[in-house]
Amino acid sequence: MKRIFQIALGIIAAIGGYLDIGDLVFNAQAGALFGYKLLWTIPIGVLGIMVFAEQSGRVAAIAKKANFDLIREEYPKRLATLTLAASLGVTVLTLAAELGGMGFALNYFFDVSESFFILVGLLFLILVSWYFSFDMIERLFGYGGLALLVFVVGDFHMHPHWPSIGQGFVPHGSSQLLYWYFAVGLVAAAMMPYEIYFYSSGALEEGWGEKDLGVNRANAIIGYLLGGTLAIGLMVAAAMVLLPQNIQPDNLGQVVLAAIEPFGGWGLVLALLGMFFAIGGATIDTAFSAAYNLSQHQGWKWGKKATKAQAKKWWMVLFAAFGIGFAIVATGVDPVELTEYSVIFSVVAMPLTFFPIVRAASSRELMGKYASGWVSKSLGWLYFGIICILAIAAPVLLVMTNGGGG
Amino acid sequence: MNISWLLRLLVLLLALALSGCGSNMKTDELSRGIETLQSISASGQVLAEQVSEGKTKNTYVRVLARQLGDELQHETEKLNDASGLDKPRHQAIELAGQVNKQLGDLQSRPYDRKQAQEIATQLKKLSNQASRLSEALK
Numbered sequence: 001m002k003r004i005f006q007i008a009l010g011i012i013a014a015i016g017g018y019l020d021i022g023d024l025v026f027n028a029q030a031g032a033l034f035g036y037k038l039l040w041t042i043p044i045g046v047l048g049i050m051v052f053a054e055q056s057g058r059v060a061a062i063a064k065k066a067n068f069d070l071i072r073e074e075y076p077k078r079l080a081t082l083t084l085a086a087s088l089g090v091t092v093l094t095l096a097a098e099l100g101g102m103g104f105a106l107n108y109f110f111d112v113s114e115s116f117f118i119l120v121g122l123l124f125l126i127l128v129s130w131y132f133s134f135d136m137i138e139r140l141f142g143y144g145g146l147a148l149l150v151f152v153v154g155d156f157h158m159h160p161h162w163p164s165i166g167q168g169f170v171p172h173g174s175s176q177l178l179y180w181y182f183a184v185g186l187v188a189a190a191m192m193p194y195e196i197y198f199y200s201s202g203a204l205e206e207g208w209g210e211k212d213l214g215v216n217r218a219n220a221i222i223g224y225l226l227g228g229t230l231a232i233g234l235m236v237a238a239a240m241v242l243l244p245q246n247i248q249p250d251n252l253g254q255v256v257l258a259a260i261e262p263f264g265g266w267g268l269v270l271a272l273l274g275m276f277f278a279i280g281g282a283t284i285d286t287a288f289s290a291a292y293n294l295s296q297h298q299g300w301k302w303g304k305k306a307t308k309a310q311a312k313k314w315w316m317v318l319f320a321a322f323g324i325g326f327a328i329v330a331t332g333v334d335p336v337e338l339t340e341y342s343v344i345f346s347v348v349a350m351p352l353t354f355f356p357i358v359r360a361a362s363s364r365e366l367m368g369k370y371a372s373g374w375v376s377k378s379l380g381w382l383y384f385g386i387i388c389i390l391a392i393a394a395p396v397l398l399v400m401t402n403g404g405g406g
Numbered sequence: 407m408n409i410s411w412l413l414r415l416l417v418l419l420l421a422l423a424l425s426g427c428g429s430n431m432k433t434d435e436l437s438r439g440i441e442t443l444q445s446i447s448a449s450g451q452v453l454a455e456q457v458s459e460g461k462t463k464n465t466y467v468r469v470l471a472r473q474l475g476d477e478l479q480h481e482t483e484k485l486n487d488a489s490g491l492d493k494p495r496h497q498a499i500e501l502a503g504q505v506n507k508q509l510g511d512l513q514s515r516p517y518d519r520k521q522a523q524e525i526a527t528q529l530k531k532l533s534n535q536a537s538r539l540s541e542a543l544k
Binding site: 268 | 444445470473537
């Protein structure tokens with residue numbers, strides 16, 4: 001049981017990263033538009049984020065440095081500040097979208113108003129952040145998000161055509177720009193920088209050291225495998241339920257239709273609960289990341305391990321991030337559209353975020369005998385190359401496809 | 407950059423934004439609008455079928471039907487604001503009105519399984535009509 005709880009960090013980072021409001025709709029849209037054809041993008045993204053998470057967790061455990069400690073130390077001052085500004089901008093935009101998503105998910109249960117439940121969600125998160133320990137937070141949202149497994153179980157229940165699913169995992173091309181927009185978006189969505197900000201800082205919150213390297217590896221592998229499995233389950237469910245009807249989901253409610261089909265009312269309740277916790281996890285990931293990044297960049301005391309008086313500035317930034325996110329979503333902007341744009345803009349910030357991790361993890365000077373071996377090093381630089389290509393391709397495809405509208 | 411340059415830039419941006427209003431609709435834009443209408447109608451149909459089979463919950467049905475109605479309203483406004491391609495555009499507006507009525511009925515009586523069955527049949531017809539209209543434009 002203790003071992004199961006030890007992988008909570010990987011699960012909350014993976015579910016919050018993989019199945020936030022944008023990903024929930026984006027994955028379902030991919031399945032509803034292209035059936036199983038884009039399934040191959042998910043393992044590519046999963047392996048990439050596993051590599052970066054494992055490396056950042058290892059650096060945190062051995063060198064006691066989180067992502068923005070590395071950025072502050074490795075980059076010239078201006079570049080570090082630019083990286084900070086980009087990361088804060090994208091992270092707070094995503095946070096706003098997630099808050100909106102929580103409000104929408106809750107409103108399906110009670111039908112009062114989305115705005116009311118956005119406020120309820122915000123207050124809930126503030127209370128949880130203030131009173132719950134870091135362990136409790138990651139367990140609540142990580143394991144709550146597993147209710148989304150209802151989509152995976154539902155896939156088995158609906159007897160899909162397995163050979164077609166198998167073929168979907170074989171990468172193949174297409175002449176449609178929209179196909180490539182989704183392919184790039186799906187790989188990028190798996191490697192959102194805030195997952196790594198949260199993961200590396202979380203490793204320090206949990207006080208990982210040399211003895212926890214196995215736990216780090218288990219978190220990176222099991223957590224992200226679970227996140228990837230849920231994403232696959234969602235895409236397959238959408239391909240089976242929404243595609244035959246030509247439904248293009250634009251909101252969470254349309255995605256839920258795919259869980260109701262096999263299980264009725266229970267499917268509905270589990271899907272909405274899973275969405276609430278997964279999106280709540282993403283909100284926590286983003287809000288904490290904003291506070292971690294600024295504090296680490298400025299060299300302030302940070303995190304829930306420090307006393308509230310010691311980490312006063314960290315708490316102020318955390319609440320400011322919640323407040324700004326709330327103000328943005330209160331303007332009435334569509335959370336799904338907001339997060340889809342933030343995924344694409346995050347891609348541009350990715351190389352700046354991941355470069356110092358791959359470099360630090362490979363450094364014998366910093367990591368000693370725990371420096372990356374040739375497999376980890378090769379994968380790290382290979383994926384760094386991939387995100388550099390994505391950083392160029394994503395904005396171009398965004399413009400050429402009218403923001404994914406075709 | 408001084409104030410007058412900023413003002414000129416703002417005026418230019420405003421002019422560019424306004425130039426999009428009431429502009430001639432292109433075939434692919436109309437086709438996208440009709441595909442959205444078809445998707446909304448099909449979503450309503452699946453939702454109504456689930457209501458008729460007793461598979462779902464009232465609050466969820468109400469909220470989703472309202473959201474679909476709002477999206478439809480937004481799409482109809484875009485179709486109304488545009489000009490050109492009059493015949494298919496007016497057909498699409500007419501279809502949107504009929505889909506909206508069905509969604510409104512579903513929203514106001516989400517517990518009525520018999521009515522939901524009729525709504526599902528109607529929305530299926532409307533969804534097929536939208537598909538045919540979209541195909542005809544290609």
